[in-house]
């Protein structure tokens with residue numbers, strides 16, 4: 560069996576997506592996602608110039624060997640661009656193999672470990688009252704788990720606060736827009752949000768919060784301790800994780816569960832966090848971490864330390880990643896939760912898929928492969944449009960983590 564063609568499709572139905580379509584001499588094709596928010600064209604160039612020429616003529620059944628070829632063969636290892644390009648190839652090849660085996664991807668991975676995949680949605684508001692109301696909206700939609708993010712009085716523009724009840728896509732301008740931050744104001748305000756949510760809706764549902772890399776380790780420890788009475792499912796990205804040891808300081812002071820990893824791209828980024836049991840959930844995702852082949856190695860390492868998966872699932876990951884993640888989530892024994900930010904109807908039309916939401920769970924569907932396709936004619940309607948993630952500065956102008 561041989562790869563006969565591979566093409567990169569860029570489309571922007573409301574936001575940019577990078578899709579790789581691999582065709583074979585057996586007439587079966589597979590698709591993979593290579594989207595990297597704000598840096599999409601870097602992955603496009605990497606794929607078109609440095610990956611696709613190598614793929615032609617390779618045997619698509621040799622998923623592991625192709626992964627090793629692309630990882631070791633690059634010489635310059637790791638990084639978000641390289642690992643997203645590898646992920647696009649890897650997912651397309653798993654899609655092909657599952658189609659050739661005439662089975663859903665979760666069966667190829669080892670079969671179902673659960674019927675449905677618990678997901679969390681994104682409730683947000685400009686203040687506590689609006690956010691509490693938005694949490695109620697998600698409860699009414701049947702969600703068992705809800706992330707809550709609020710604006711903070713006196714801070715201009717805060718991560719995770721959209722326009723209206725649904726959180727919007729953060730890449731919002733052709734050049735980075737500017738947002739503010741003030742940790743003291745956040746530490747004064749965010750615990751009150753969760754106190755109000757628990758007072759209003761009780762403790763039956765899981766609540767999550769994303770610190771989005773904005774706290775120092777001791778500030779993160781302080782936030783974790785302040786949130787303990789409200790029993791969060793997790794506090795995410797509480798402090799930047801390049802220095803994995805930083806989490807020791809957080810862990811010493813709080814029992815609030817910790818999640819990290821959406822910006823990680825290989826097992827090496829998370830190895831010490833897992834082996835020292837400094838986190839409870841690993842947020843790495845299919846597209847960000849070199850695809851199914853690598854992410855299942857991460858999940859297996861995590862399972863040795865009772866760390867569970869919590870895959871990133873923002874709208875800047877295409878439905879191809881969401882569909883593949885749901886198959887992964889259906890199989891993986893140490894599953895925790897799946898993030899689910901709903902895509903726009905335009906995006907869903909470009910990427911027809913079999914997954915569906917019901918009673919707080921997502922189901923991958925039972926079609927062969929990962930269950931997601933790309934309508935190339937529909938995709939062609941939406942040309943690439945430059946868009947950057949915002950940047951953040953403190954009130955004195957110091958660059959901070961958005």
Ligand SMILES: O=C(O)[C@@H](O)[C@@H](O)[C@H](O)[C@H](O)CO
Pocket residue numbers: 596729769771821871872873874875898948
């Ligand atoms: O947990 C999350 O969903 C966020 O951290 C993401 O929405 C993140 O801001 C975006 O993926 C950035 O593109």
Ligand SMILES: [Mg+2]
Pocket residue numbers: 769771795796821
């Ligand atoms: Mg996050």
